[in-house]
Amino acid sequence: MNQDRKGEGSHIRKFSDTYKWAYIDFLAILIGVAGGAGAIVFRNVIEFIHGIFFSGIYQQGAGPSYSVILFPIIGGLIVGPIIYILAPEAKGHGVPQIIESLQISGGQIRKRVGFLLILSSAVIIGSGGSAGREGPIAQIGASFGSLIGQLFRLGSKDLKLLTVCGVAAGIAGTFNAPMGGAIFSMEVVARRFSPYDSVPILMSAVVGTAVAGTLISPTPAFVNPEFAFSTSDLALCFVLGPIFGILAFSWVRIFYFIEDFFEALKIPKMLKPALGGVVAGISGYYLFGYGIMGVGYDGITRIFDMPSFPGTTEMIMLLVALGLLKILATSFTVGSGGSGGIFAPSLYIGFMFGVAFGLVAGRILPGLDTASPTVYGLLGMAALFAGAARAPLTCIVMIPEMASSYSRLPPIIIACVLSYTVAQILMKGASIYSIKLMKKGIFIDQPEPVLKGITIGEAMHRDVVAVDPETTLTQLRERISRLNHTGFPVVKDRKLVGIVTFDDLRKVPIVDQDRTLVVDVAVKDVITVRPDQSAKYAMDLMYQNEIGRLPVVSEDEPLKLIGIITRTDVIRAYEIIEQR
Incomplete structure (x- = not known):
């Protein structure tokens, strides 16, 4: 009977290995549908909220009313409590949080994050905050992918893959760019390309684009019919690329300088997004219609639609001012804790500086037959984000x-490669996405340790022996001797209140241990972990803090003890990986 059962298990395992690719591809299609639909829902929610704020703002015979200045501030006041009370993951520009979930949590994202992201990001962008759609929709798509992976109880490796599929579907559906969405998810989020991963990721991206295109008419984001490029323009790309690498470096430095400023600011965290909306409100009012507020595509379209481009100093200064103000508005909106992406603002910034570059080149080299300045705007878009990200x-x-x-x-390749090279030299291999993670001690370009492939939930002990805070140290000593444990969580009313170890016990003389309680010696500031985080993360915490065990708490209830993980458990986790 045992042999029959063993043979049956082997057959199932063989069947699973043979057809696993089809199973994953099927789930990738589901994620593509969810991601594409989510992109459209997100866009419609933004438009709805934008209508609430901006309908009827024009004064009779004049421009917009002064109330425009208050809109991003009001949006920040609404979003602050949503982010800091319900979903801290919704804070910021989204992509670093996805990468962190892949690196630390095995691709697991809380189920409520997707809905709260749609709400918080739509309010920030719809009220005029300077931010893009790609960060939130990437997180929304990743939430769908993670949710489907968790529902089907997939392992850590496949769960990560489906999370990345969600990113591809969301980005592709948002920008009508299936190849771009797939490559973004692999190059920026997953940080790797492999044949096994690429097929489901591409499938999610294509399905996401198709679903989004079915719900709304797909149109190019930017249309420039006057595209013509000469040999002289290709030569100028070798100048534009390095310049935009420097600009990318400057953009990233300014962004994190302002984010650090808000992190250090001694005001309630829930009020910071409102303060961050001030710059977008003021600059958006005085340059209304130029794309400082919101995503910024209306400002790009306005420049595209200009019948001619006078190469005057005033025009060049206007373009540079728009680029600089967008840097400040986005840095304040997102860096203050608001929810929104930095891809669309980067395109706006690159476009304005690129058009200015084209005008300056035309003035300096009037004898050359150069392309339209808007062509250099498109090159600037690509070059700036290539360097920054x-x-x-x-x-x-x-x-x-x-x-x-x-x-x-051809010109985009030259501009992107040179900008990327210069920016990497200046930023020492970092990017606008990875710097946020490096501050947390997460280095995404290091070789992936084996233990990152297993979660704490798979390695921990669920049958936890805890002690009451009113236990005497004499009783604790007896328990240590009887169970051969050197430490115990301290639990009261089913809530974790501390941790006590043999080292804490021996600090008290034996004669005093009968009248000394555990609560008197236990460590109250307990370092905890969650079951969705990686075993590598747990081992790092134990090593850095010179401790031998970590309480594992519930994802939704931070004081609810559900397990404990020790160094021995982490070492034993290698056996689990080998069994896979």
């Missing part, structure tokens, strides 16, 4: 997709 391949593919023309590839 370490994403040259994404920009080389996505910008032509968004503009519905691949004839731009």
